[in-house]
Amino acid sequence: MVHEISCITSLNLSLGCYDIPIKHRLDPQDHDRDRDWERNQDKSRQQPEKRSVIKLDQPLPSLILGFGRDQDLAKLIQQPLPSIGSVVSSYSNSTSAKRQIDDSSKEVDMDRDEFDGGARKKLRLTKEQSFVLEESFKQHTTLNPKEKLILAKSLNLRPRQVEVWFQNRRARTKLKQNEVESALLKKCCEALTSDNLRLKREIQQLKDIKSSGLPAHLYMQFPAAGNRIMCPSCERNNSGFGDSGVDTTKSSKTPYARAPKSHSHQIS
DNA sequence: TTGGTCAAACTGTAAC
DNA sequence: GTTACAGTTTGACCAA
Numbered sequence: 001m002v003h004e005i006s007c008i009t010s011l012n013l014s015l016g017c018y019d020i021p022i023k024h025r026l027d028p029q030d031h032d033r034d035r036d037w038e039r040n041q042d043k044s045r046q047q048p049e050k051r052s053v054i055k056l057d058q059p060l061p062s063l064i065l066g067f068g069r070d071q072d073l074a075k076l077i078q079q080p081l082p083s084i085g086s087v088v089s090s091y092s093n094s095t096s097a098k099r100q101i102d103d104s105s106k107e108v109d110m111d112r113d114e115f116d117g118g119a120r121k122k123l124r125l126t127k128e129q130s131f132v133l134e135e136s137f138k139q140h141t142t143l144n145p146k147e148k149l150i151l152a153k154s155l156n157l158r159p160r161q162v163e164v165w166f167q168n169r170r171a172r173t174k175l176k177q178n179e180v181e182s183a184l185l186k187k188c189c190e191a192l193t194s195d196n197l198r199l200k201r202e203i204q205q206l207k208d209i210k211s212s213g214l215p216a217h218l219y220m221q222f223p224a225a226g227n228r229i230m231c232p233s234c235e236r237n238n239s240g241f242g243d244s245g246v247d248t249t250k251s252s253k254t255p256y257a258r259a260p261k262s263h264s265h266q267i268s
Numbered sequence: 269t270t271g272g273t274c275a276a277a278c279t280g281t282a283a284c
Numbered sequence: 285g286t287t288a289c290a291g292t293t294t295g296a297c298c299a300a
Contacts, residue, residue, distance in 0.1 A: 122275085122276060122277080122294075122295045122296060123275095123276060123277085124275090124276085124296075125275090125276085142287090142288080145286095160277090161276080161277085163287095164276065164277060164278085165275095165276080166288095167277095167288070167289075168275065168276065168277085170288080170289080171289075171290075171291095172274095172275085174289090174290095
């Protein structure tokens with residue numbers, strides 16, 4: 001049974017008030033369950049007096065339940081949102097390509113069919129939905145089933161949609177992080193290549209001096225031979241920071257994070 | 269009109 | 285059994 005809300009000041013969310021199970025699997029049955037959920041939603045929509053329509057010019061549902069994370073989520077959903085509009089997302093129609101989020105003054109007709117002859121229609125989240133999801137993501141990058149249900153209910157989305165949004169959001173975060181790390185590694189690589197070239201030149205220089213017949217106590221006074229204990233890259237690793245300013249001690253995944261166990265530059 | 273980009277949604281798999 | 289994740293598909297949108 002769906003716990004209907006209208007003109008909400010508080011949302012009584014008890015597990016089991018949905019027809020769908022709390023767990024939401026990613027198997028083909030998911031879609032059946034989602035369709036069941038949609039059918040239930042459709043039934044609700046056919047009963048306007050019971051239908052839950054959440055507008056942002058109205059107070060958002062007050063969700064006071066549970067402890068810890070649930071309370072955080074409740075606070076989040078209670079927050080006033082930056083712009084006024086419907087929380088209800090739209091299923092974009094391929095023929096009408098107007099972005100619903102740019103027309104937030106219009107109430108989206110959710111009664112439109114979400115599927116057109118089997119072809120899926122793409123949901124476009126509203127700014128408000130995205131905002132709430134983003135804020136929720138800032139607090140926790142994963143959702144437990146209860147939080148998922150709360151968010152889904154408050155945003156008028158299917159739990160599966162909330163779940164998918166969080167998955168995609170985590171993927172985007174990871175992708176960005178990888179791009180940043182990749183750029184830093186590239187810088188490290190360039191610095192090491194440069195160091196390598198310079199060290200080779202130093203070695204050649206020392207070889208030349210040695211072969212010139214100078215006594216060891218003289219050529220050992222050259223900076224290249226005597227003053228340097230470590231090569232620059234290792235020195236950087238020793239201090240924990242490289243030329244790029246990257247704290248390599250923190251990124252243990254990189255090959256530059258660890259200083260070599262033994263280190264000697266022997267010149268033969 | 270078309271190609272690129274973004275994001276929602278889907279699929280398969282592995283970890284727990 | 286459930287969930288997260290990587291990879292993929294697909295639709296919407298935008299600029300040239």
